[in-house]
Amino acid sequence: xxxxxxxxxxxxVIKDILYRAAERTKIQLTLVANQSLRVPASPYIRSLRVExxxxxxxxxxxxRVAPGDLVxxxxxxxxxxxxxxxxxxxxxxxxxxxxxxxxxxxxMRDFMDTMRSSGIHTGGPxxxxxSDRKAFAAELDTILNRYQRSKPAL
Numbered sequence: 046x047x048x049x050x051x052x053x054x055x056x057x058v059i060k061d062i063l064y065r066a067a068e069r070t071k072i073q074l075t076l077v078a079n080q081s082l083r084v085p086a087s088p089y090i091r092s093l094r095v096e097x098x099x100x101x102x103x104x105x106x107x108x109r110v111a112p113g114d115l116v117x118x119x120x121x122x123x124x125x126x127x128x129x130x131x132x133x134x135x136x137x138x139x140x141x142x143x144x145x146x147x148x149x150x151x152x153m154r155d156f157m158d159t160m161r162s163s164g165i166h167t168g169g170p171x172x173x174x175x176s177d178r179k180a181f182a183a184e185l186d187t188i189l190n191r192y193q194r195s196k197p198a199l
Contacts, residue, residue, distance in 0.1 A: 046072055046113050046114055046115060046192050047072070047073045047074075047075065047110075047111065047114045047115075048063065048066075048067065048072055048073065048074045048075070048114070048115045048116075048117065049075055049077060049106045049109065049110060049114060049115070049116045049117070050063060050074065050075065050076040050077065050116075050117045050118075051077065051102060051103060051106060051116065051117065051118035051119070051120055051123060052076035052077055052078040052082060052092070052102070053078045053079060053080070053102055054119060054120075055076070055117060055118075055119075055137060056137055056173050058173065058178055059117065059137045059173075059178070059181060060076070062178070062181060062182050062185065063117065063185070064084070064085050064087070064090055066185055066186075066189060067087065067089040067090050068085075068087060068089060068090075070189050070192075070193060071089055072089065072189065072192075073089055073091075074089055074090045074091070075090075075091050075092070075093055075109075076090075076091075076092045076093070077092075077093045077095060077102045077105055077106050078092065078093075078094060078095070078102055079094065079095050079096065079097045079098070079101055079102055080094065081094055082094070093105070103118075103120060103122070103123040103126075106118075106123065106127070107123070107126045107127065107130065110127055110130050110132045111130075111132070112130065112131035112132065113131065113132065113133070113192075114127075114132045114133070115132065115133045115134075115135060115188060116132055116133070116134045116135070117134075117135055117136075117137065118134060118135075118136065119136045119137055119138075121142075121147070121150050124136070124142040124147060124150075125142075125147045125148075125150075127142075128142060128143075128144050128147055133188065135181070135184060135185065135188065136181075137173060137177070137181055138173065138177040138180060138181060139177060139179075139180025139181040139182075139183065139184045139185075140180075140184075141184055141188070
């Protein structure tokens with residue numbers, strides 16, 4: 046398993062949780078962004094800078110993701126592409142995207158985009174709460190523990 050992070054919009058507190066998890070589990074973590082990122086010095090953590098542009102980071106993640114990898118993103122179209130490649134996608138609020146609900150989420154996202162483009166103010170998402178952080182950490186631990194148990198013993 047490799048953990049990929051759509052890092053341009055990922056909150057710092059979520060990155061900190063991911064850094065600790067990568068160190069604890071010795072799982073590779075790559076933050077993909079269109080700007081330079083500072084990451085802790087670690088053999089398990091790195092950043093990958095991509096060119097500026099619409100969906101460049103998302104496209105790079107999709108190109109590199111392998112079945113079983115985990116992608117951290119709040120971007121629903123990216124999550125759908127990850128699921129299509131048999132990866133896992135987790136948003137910063139702790140929601141694991143699922144194959145059986147991703148089409149519905151894409152439809153709702155498109156509907157909200159249409160409303161906003163017609164001038165209706167829909168507001169943005171609420172700021173990340175302490176309970177969101179806890180939910181993210183708990184779901185991440187569940188995924189990583191399941192992965193650790195499934196690895197063959199050396």
